Amino acid sequence: MTQWTAKCTVTEPVQSLLEDIYRRLFEQYGPQHWWPGETPFEVMIGAVLTQSAAWKNVETAITNLKTTGLMSPAALRGKPSEEIAPLIRSTVYYNVKARKLKALVDYIGNACNDDLDRLFKKDVRQLRDELLAVWGVGEETADSILLYAANKPVFVIDAYTRRIINRIGIQPENDKYSAWQFLFMNNIPADIALFNEYHALLVRLGKETCRPKPLCSSCPLFDICLSAVA
DNA sequence: GCCCAGGGGGCTC
DNA sequence: GAGCCCCATGGG
Numbered sequence: 001m002t003q004w005t006a007k008c009t010v011t012e013p014v015q016s017l018l019e020d021i022y023r024r025l026f027e028q029y030g031p032q033h034w035w036p037g038e039t040p041f042e043v044m045i046g047a048v049l050t051q052s053a054a055w056k057n058v059e060t061a062i063t064n065l066k067t068t069g070l071m072s073p074a075a076l077r078g079k080p081s082e083e084i085a086p087l088i089r090s091t092v093y094y095n096v097k098a099r100k101l102k103a104l105v106d107y108i109g110n111a112c113n114d115d116l117d118r119l120f121k122k123d124v125r126q127l128r129d130e131l132l133a134v135w136g137v138g139e140e141t142a143d144s145i146l147l148y149a150a151n152k153p154v155f156v157i158d159a160y161t162r163r164i165i166n167r168i169g170i171q172p173e174n175d176k177y178s179a180w181q182f183l184f185m186n187n188i189p190a191d192i193a194l195f196n197e198y199h200a201l202l203v204r205l206g207k208e209t210c211r212p213k214p215l216c217s218s219c220p221l222f223d224i225c226l227s228a229v230a
Numbered sequence: 231g232c233c234c235a236g237g238g239g240g241c242t243c
Numbered sequence: 244g245a246g247c248c249c250c251a252t253g254g255g
Contacts, residue, residue: 048237051236052235092235092236092250092252093238095240096250100238139238141238159236
């Protein structure tokens with residue numbers, strides 16, 4: 001069950017660090033204009049397809065779905081996954097992802113009769129739990145849908161976020177997704193635009209320079225990482 | 231040519 | 244519930 005109850009930890013240093021990181025990343029990279037989907041439904045499809053895949057390859061798959069007239073819940077429900085898989089081949093694990101897309105559009109049909117506006121009016125915790133119950137939708141994918149398709153103030157955690165935050169010396173209570181998410185949601189203002197941009201900037205940094213090792217001197221967070229190591 | 235990337239499901243213990 | 248493997252490909 002999704003809960004975001006505050007635990008009231010005293011976290012002023014974490015708050016200012018998270019604020020500093022955001023400021024530096026925004027100054028370095030500027031607005032990222034996420035999520036690059038034309039409609040909420042397209043964002044949902046992209047959220048599944050981008051699992052372990054570069055966005056460039058997701059775009060190819062989305063274009064294929066559009067040109068074959070499959071960018072709608074009803075159209076995808078009408079096709080067997082064997083026919084969807086070749087169209088999304090560029091996104092890795094395409095057979096599995098074709099089944100995931102089918103599960104997602106089945107859910108959309110059952111939950112709101114394909115009316116996403118209606119779906120997104122649901123209580124955010126309820127909606128999150130429903131999304132998590134869909135086969136192929138885990139926490140990161142559910143939260144990406146909530147933030148970037150449904151415009152809910154939910155912070156998205158991914159591998160880049162964990163690596164970057166670990167490296168600057170901030171530790172969540174434990175290594176579970178919920179603890180990571182709580183770290184952000186308890187220490188930065190619950191602002192949809194901020195959550196959107198912050199996650200996008202962390203991904204940008206992660207893809208661009210932040211490798212498992214060593215520290216990168218051109219990174220806008222280099223001196224914070226150095227302090228953390230010291 | 232090799233190894234890593236990295237969400238999510240599923241299985242084992 | 245922790246630890247491992249699988250999905251399958253692109254990129255360094």
